[in-house]
Amino acid sequence: EKGGYPHFMLKEIFEQPRSIYDSMRGRLDASTGRLTLGGLIEYQNRLANADRIIMVACGTSWHAGLVAEYIFEELARIPVEVEYASEFRYRNPIIRENDIVIAISQSGETADTIAAVQIAKAKGALILGVCNVVGSTIARMTHAGAYTHAGPEIGVASTKAFTAQLTVLTMMALFTAHKKGTISEARFRQLLVGLETLPQKVEETLERVHEPIKKIAALFKDARNFLYLGRGCNFPVALEGALKLKEISYIHAEGYPAAEMKHGPIALIDNQMPVVFIALQDSSYEKIISNIQEVKARNGRVIAIVNEGDEVVKNMAEFVIEIPKTEEILSPILSVLPLQLLAYHIAVLRGCDVDQPRNLAKSVTVE
Ligand code: M6R
Secondary structure, eight states, X not given: OOTTOSSHHHHHHHTHHHXXXXXXXXXXXXXXXXXXXXXXXXXXXXXXXXXEEEEEEOHHHHHHHHHHHHHHHHHHOOOEEEEEHHHHTTSOOOOOTTEEEEEEESSSOOHHHHHHHHHHHHTTOEEEEEESSTTOHHHHHSSEEOOOOOOOOOSSSOSHHHHHHHHHHHHHHHHHHHHHTOSOHHHHXXXXXXXXXXXXXXXXXXXXXXXXXXXXXXXXXXXSEEEEEEOGGGHHHHHHHHHHHHHHHOOEEEEEEGGGGGGTGGGGOSTTOEEEEEOOSSTTHHHHHHHHHHHHHTTOEEEEEEETTOOTTTTXXXXXXXXXXXOGGGTHHHHHHHHHHHHHHHHHHTTOOSSSOTTOOSSOOOO
């Protein structure tokens, strides 16, 4: 059942080329410029005319929402708010006629997300679901949606569901932007090609980073703390990397937008502090390089996720992990992979129960 892997989590990490492909299958064809999301066709106009999109979710699914905020705003120019379902439900949230609520949930059974959907529904909002489990409570409650089709996820730590959520949310943003005319046909086509080539790049990435990550895991398995830093659409990836490490290895970890470091967490940095940077050659590159310098100046141990061929960060960081280049908004799907593997290998080396971490359940069906 684990397909020869020692844990479901590792199996699911390595399933990602396939699960991402499955999330696009029958929906996208770059050669003809076709993008269809069956369940959303009748809502394409509503999406294009939305005044605001509110995403509600918990945990890793909330991180997917944060990445999607960058993508929707960039492509479709619609303001997005991303809310913890547990906060949204108790706040008497303001929902207007032209708002659309997107509920993101792997299981479709998370109690807080169910309650958030109920409240938004009672206020008359259009609710769309991005769920993995077909026929789950949230999938049935929403007006329409797009399944992630990642297949069953057994490991408590979400991995393939996250990258499938990102793929589907990106397709939703493109579907909306195309209708709305906020991106050119050429750009639309480029991004379809970017999406279509992702499964191959995910496979390359996993192959390429696995051994180097194992070495880094062995060196840092006894660390007491970890800091993860990223900017732009890779800031939520920093949060996700930290969550993965916390939940399965029980090491305290925090994710931050790199520029926020100066506003507090920089005080934590000394020669005992591993700092994982997502430092890709994108619109944040120069800025993140300065942040790396700030950490180095305080003797922090820099581990950087970089694009292949990067020379600048290579000369600064103690360790670099190279990943292929892709479109900036698609890069979280690649940059999260080494972070999943790092958490996995550290947890295994510490003797933790990777698939069933203490105190955690796969779906949180009580509040
Ligand atoms: O099934 P859901 O996507 O609604 O679950 C939300 C969170 O409980 C979940 O992502 C949790 O944070 C994971 N254990 C993270 O790996």
